Amino acid sequence: MQLRPGERPAKAPAFAALTGLSSAMAERPAIEALASVSWRGFVPDPNTTSAREFLGTL
Amino acid sequence: MIDLEPNSAPHPSDSRQIDARTDSELDGMPFGVIALDESGVVLRYNLYESRLARLDKNQVIGRNFFSEIARCTRTDSFEGRFKRMLAKGTVGSSEQFDFVFGFAFGEQQVAIEMLLAAPGKTYLLVNRKSVRAERTQAPSVPLAVLQRALAPEETVLGVRRDDIERRFVDVSAPFFAALRATCDRVAPESWQLFATEWGVQWGRRAAIDLEAWAIERGRASLRDVPMQELAALVASTIGDRGWGRPAFDFVHANEGVVTIVVDRSALAEAAPRSHSAGSAGPPVDLACHLLAGCFSGLMTYVADRRLSAREILCRSSGAPCCTFALVSHERRRIVDAAILEGRRGVDAIRDALRSAPGSGDAAPSR
Numbered sequence: 001m002q003l004r005p006g007e008r009p010a011k012a013p014a015f016a017a018l019t020g021l022s023s024a025m026a027e028r029p030a031i032e033a034l035a036s037v038s039w040r041g042f043v044p045d046p047n048t049t050s051a052r053e054f055l056g057t058l
Numbered sequence: 059m060i061d062l063e064p065n066s067a068p069h070p071s072d073s074r075q076i077d078a079r080t081d082s083e084l085d086g087m088p089f090g091v092i093a094l095d096e097s098g099v100v101l102r103y104n105l106y107e108s109r110l111a112r113l114d115k116n117q118v119i120g121r122n123f124f125s126e127i128a129r130c131t132r133t134d135s136f137e138g139r140f141k142r143m144l145a146k147g148t149v150g151s152s153e154q155f156d157f158v159f160g161f162a163f164g165e166q167q168v169a170i171e172m173l174l175a176a177p178g179k180t181y182l183l184v185n186r187k188s189v190r191a192e193r194t195q196a197p198s199v200p201l202a203v204l205q206r207a208l209a210p211e212e213t214v215l216g217v218r219r220d221d222i223e224r225r226f227v228d229v230s231a232p233f234f235a236a237l238r239a240t241c242d243r244v245a246p247e248s249w250q251l252f253a254t255e256w257g258v259q260w261g262r263r264a265a266i267d268l269e270a271w272a273i274e275r276g277r278a279s280l281r282d283v284p285m286q287e288l289a290a291l292v293a294s295t296i297g298d299r300g301w302g303r304p305a306f307d308f309v310h311a312n313e314g315v316v317t318i319v320v321d322r323s324a325l326a327e328a329a330p331r332s333h334s335a336g337s338a339g340p341p342v343d344l345a346c347h348l349l350a351g352c353f354s355g356l357m358t359y360v361a362d363r364r365l366s367a368r369e370i371l372c373r374s375s376g377a378p379c380c381t382f383a384l385v386s387h388e389r390r391r392i393v394d395a396a397i398l399e400g401r402r403g404v405d406a407i408r409d410a411l412r413s414a415p416g417s418g419d420a421a422p423s424r
Contacts, residue, residue: 044285046308051288052281055361058314058386 076183077175086262088269088279090168090184093175096144098124098137105263107184109270110166111159112223117208123182129200130160136170143174150174156187160201164191186273231328238329238345250347257351264295264352265359281360288360292353300324301349302380310408314389317404318353318367318382325349326373326380343375344397350382357384366390370402383407389414 044054076084076091081102084091090107094100100123103115113127121127124137131137136157143151152173159166167190171183205223219225241249265280268291272280283291289306297303302323308316320326329345346369353367364387371377381404383393389411396402396410 044311046285046289046311049285050282051285051360052362054285054308054311055316055357055365056363057311058316058361058365058384 076173076181077179082259086266088266090182090186092123092182092184094123094140094180094182096178096180098122098140100127101179106266106270109222109224109267110186110189110273111161111202112163113203113205113208114223114225117205121208126203128159128202130202131157132200139172140180143172143180144178146174147177148174149176162201162204164189166190188276189274231324234325234328235330242330250344253347254351254354257348257353258355259351260348261352261355261357262359265356268292268295268356281362292356296349296352302326304349304353304382310404313408313411314385315408315411316384318384319379320346320349320382321379323349323373323380329372329374331374344369344372345374346372346380346382349380353382353384358387363387366393368393368397370397370404370407377402385411 044057046054077093081104084102085105087104088106090110091102091104092100092107093102100119100121103113103118105115108115108118111128118127124132124140135155139153139155143153150173152171154169154171157168157170159168166186167188169185169187171181171185173181173183175181205219209217217225218228238249241252245252269280271291272278272283277283280288285308286306289304293304293306302320302325305319305321306316307319310317323346325346325348350367350369354365357365357367365384366387367382367384368390369380370383370393371379371381373380383404385393392410392414393407396407401407401410
């Protein structure tokens with residue numbers, strides 16, 4: 001699925017629920033969430049991602 | 059394999075719930091807990107409060123909080139409020155207020171919740187809002203007591219403390235070898251369970267210690283620290299104490315596993331060299347269950363969800379270093395099964411996780 005920066009796909013809340021994102025994170029545009037939180041191929045940056053969010057992707 | 063207890067804390071305003079908690083449970087809470095009797099004598103004092111006040115609970119319990127421990131609280135806004143709450147005697151009542159604790163080593167801006175949990179039994183729940191190395195209050199304000207004033211001359215009694223007044227015991231490797239040998243004699247199949255649970259309990263307390271570290275450095279919470287910084291913090295916390303220095307590898311995080319490598323684990327080097335299990339039960343060639351449990355307890359606290367660390371390779375069995383796999387609690391059984399099947403190493407564990415039902419494109423089981 002190709003998204004432009006700032007674009008929020010309809011399934012963003014479902015992704016947030018699956019990956020255990022915080023509610024604040026879930027409200028961010030999905031493209032940002034995908035860039036910083038991973039599962040199956042999406043790599044979070046451990047230098048900028050909080051420990052809680054990073055470990056939430058395991 | 060052992061299951062971790064849920065990582066939960068009572069809601070601070072539920073006084074009956076907090077009074078029912080054990081001392082061990084209070085020690086797992088990321089805020090200070092102090093219980094006082096009707097005269098202000100300290101009945102209970104948890105780990106977080108001990109850490110940030112730099113006072114040993116063994117010297118604090120039994121002393122008067124207002125006159126002997128925190129003389130800065132002898133004000134109408136604190137001690138006066140305490141006395142009025144007792145006089146009113148409404149069990150379950152609570153009050154919240156801000157206060158500044160004046161320590162010789164700096165000030166701490168705190169939010170206090172004062173609860174009358176039972177007749178004559180008051181709880182102080184102390185949430186640190188900020189910690190400063192300097193003081194802004196007038197010098198005439200009496201300061202909280204220092205540990206060395208509570209227990210002078212304790213060095214000659216065989217008590218050692220670090221620079222933040224935590225008591226420590228200098229333990230050599232033979233101590234752990236003796237512990238393992240004892241367990242092998244009296245309950246040989248319980249070693250893994252015992253060591254893992256011990257490690258989990260250690261990890262929970264280490265997390266509280268690091269939470270205090272975070273608040274002292276202006277962080278809202280340990281959980282907000284970037285992952286890489288947390289990894290460095292854990293490495294120094296464990297490595298500087300001689301356990302061996304853990305190195306975190308996040309390369310496979312996108313597959314749901316973080317690996318932790320300890321080159322020179324003290325536990326592995328103290329353990330008997332690998333020998334045949336010869337019986338049912340977990341393999342005996344993994345020696346670092348204590349560290350695995352510690353990683354589990356610590357990371358479960360930070361993640362605020364259950365994570366499990368398993369040792370997959372151990373120096374005691376000839377591997378060049380000890381390697382741990384940190385995965386979600388739900389997927390720990392995949393790792394356990396791979397270990398029991400002799401499928402060790404990072405690549406083998408990754409293969410096991412990939413091929414497990416629910417892996418691939420599916421979302422993780424949570």
